[in-house]
Amino acid sequence: MAIKETFYLSHGSPTLSIDESIPIRRFLESWKEKGCNQIPKSILVISGHWETSVPTVNVVHGNNETIHDFYGFPQQMYELKYSAPGAPELAKRVKELLMASGFKHVNTDGKRGLDHGAWVPLMLMYPEANIPVCQLSIQLDRDGTYHYNMGKALAPLKDEGVLIIGSGSATHNLRKIQFGSNTVASWASEFDTWLKDALLEGRYEDVNHYEQKAPYAKVAHPWPDHFYPLLVAMGAAGEDAKAELIHHSWEHGTLSYASYSFTSATN
Known part of the structure; x- marks a missing residue:
């Protein structure tokens, strides 16, 4: 059974795990109807929270450990577990x-195990935690094209029933968060709109070179960690893939939860 799409999901704050007021939470809870309506054989997550010098995959025999890689949050978040099986064959x-x-x-x-870029969205999407999961790391010292090519290499996995998810945030500048604000910062809006237009118009080469092409690129992403997972998901769908905005919302005036699917032209 082939999986038709790859996905980029904006996971935003770790509080997504407990805060029912965050709009994307409802979207992720309805994932099997609004996202991928096929049950994958296994799941590969490329998270902005695993950075290594070379591509690295976690080979877990048994169940994944839950990594609580955040600090200063409510105690109940540190008690959450998502013990999905590992996916050593994947x-x-x-x-x-x-x-x-x-x-x-x-x-x-x-x-x-699984960092919060993987387990927080997955616990809402697949709460049964019965689908094998593994993660692939990103390399911050490499560029966008490198990560796009990483995705291209992984494209055959879709035909093998693997759900490929890039997990990051469409905008991610924690120093400029405006807690409680309902007014979206202009720099965040301009970058977010540029990204949407570039993706929906199929200008993937521009997206690969977003730091040169996009307005306020270094403000929206001082570091590329939460952007590179998008490029892997985009590359895995293929050069002629069609992008679709599947969710859009804001939090704290600067965090875009824009999320996308990429459907291969061959499907």
């Missing part, structure tokens, strides 16, 4: 595909 396949596509050094990690 991890092996990811490594094979990357190396066959010219990524010479690909590592495995047998101890790492």
Whole structure:
């Protein structure tokens, strides 16, 4: 069973795990109707919260540990668990595909579990925690095209029933958060609109070079960690893939929860 789309989901704040007022929470809870209506064989998550020097996949035999990689939040968040099975066969396949596509050094990690960029959205999307999950890291010292090509290498996974999810945030500047504000900052709005237009118009090369092409790129993303997962998901869908905005909302005046699907032209 092939999976038709790849996805980029904006997970925003870790409080998404407990705060029912965050609009994307309702969208993720209805994922099986509004997102991917197929049950995947396994799930690959590219999260903005796992950075390594070379591509690395976690090879977990048994259930994934839940990593609480955030600080100063309510205690109940540290008690949440998402013990989805590991996906060692998928991890092996990811490594094979990357190396066959010219990524010479690909590592495995047998101890790492799921960071909150993976388990927070997944606990809402698949609360049963019964679908095998593995993660793939990003490399902050590489550029957008590198991550797009990483996605292209992983494209065969869709035909093998794997759901590919890039997890980040469409805008991500924690120093400029306006807590409680209902007014969207102009820089955030302009970047978010540029991204939407570029994706929906299929200008993927512009998106790969967003730092040069987009307005307020370095303000919206001082670091590319939450943007690179989008490029992996985009690349995995193919050059002629059609992008669709599947959710859009704001929090704290600067955090865009814009989320996208990418449907391959061959499907």
